[in-house]
Amino acid sequence: xxxxxxxxxxxxxxxxxxxxxxxxxxxxxxxxxxxxxxxxxxxxxxxxxxxxxxxxxxxxxxxxxxxxxxxxxxxxxxxxxxxxxxxxxxxxxxxxxxxxxxxxxxxxxxxx
Amino acid sequence: xxxxxxxxxxxxxxxxxxxxxxxxxxxxxxxxxxxxxxxxxxxxxxxxxxxxxxxxxxxxxxxxxxxxxxxxxxxxxxxxxxxxxxxxxxxxxxxxxxxxxxxxxxxxxxxxxxxx
Numbered sequence: 422x423x424x425x426x427x428x429x430x431x432x433x434x435x436x437x438x439x440x441x442x443x444x445x446x447x448x449x450x451x452x453x454x455x456x457x458x459x460x461x462x463x464x465x466x467x468x469x470x471x472x473x474x475x476x477x478x479x480x481x482x483x484x485x486x487x488x489x490x491x492x493x494x495x496x497x498x499x500x501x502x503x504x505x506x507x508x509x510x511x512x513x514x515x516x517x518x519x520x521x522x523x524x525x526x527x528x529x530x531x532x533x
Numbered sequence: 534x535x536x537x538x539x540x541x542x543x544x545x546x547x548x549x550x551x552x553x554x555x556x557x558x559x560x561x562x563x564x565x566x567x568x569x570x571x572x573x574x575x576x577x578x579x580x581x582x583x584x585x586x587x588x589x590x591x592x593x594x595x596x597x598x599x600x601x602x603x604x605x606x607x608x609x610x611x612x613x614x615x616x617x618x619x620x621x622x623x624x625x626x627x628x629x630x631x632x633x634x635x636x637x638x639x640x641x642x643x644x645x646x647x648x649x
Contacts, residue, residue, distance in 0.1 A: 453634035464537075464623045464640030465576070472635075508576075512634035520566065520589050521625075521638065523576035 425509045430528040433499045441494040441527050443509030448489050453512045456483065456494050458505040459526070465508065468494065504531045535559065537626050537641035545647045551612040554644045558605050558626030564588075565607040566638070567599060570621040579622075582607050611646075619648045 426444040433439040445454065456468040469476055469483045471492070476483040482495040496503055506526040538557040546552050558565050566581035566589075578591040582601035599609040605626075611618055622645075625638040 451634065464625070464643050466640065467637045470635060470637065520578045520581060520591070522578070525575065
């Protein structure tokens, strides 16, 4: 999997939007952008993924830059339950199996 | 529907012993992959099984092994335990052949192994 760069930590106030950035300047044309998060004492949880277009689901939105070298995970209204480590991962279309390469992720802290 | 179930959730072993961890995937999921998570190394891929065959293996010594049964349930085994094997072991399941970057994984809560 190609390399991604994320800030180590971010802070947000409850009820406010959160924008979590990810740089992936070496992304290839067939790489999907995935986001997973890990809450304390739990396994990682899928959040969202996309290829070229912006994506929305019930959990979050994913904004992908036009050149695809960066993306932003958007939590529209942060809650205390959103406090977790968020991982940005690239997965190639020809990825051999379910090997995910996790970087350090961004630890999101949500203040009441 | 039921999620990915890992057992046991917590266990303590001593150096030199062996351990077997179990993972029951979501019904219908044929791929099971295993990961080791430690504070120092983060999340690292161990291996993946699909239709009872190991398809990929990470960079871990031969003491780490696994298998998958016909009902897709999987076990991983660590022999001759070392202190550095203390970690959270996670399994994840997914549908299909997984040869797609769009494939999504569902993780279990993990088995926390402590080696004394």
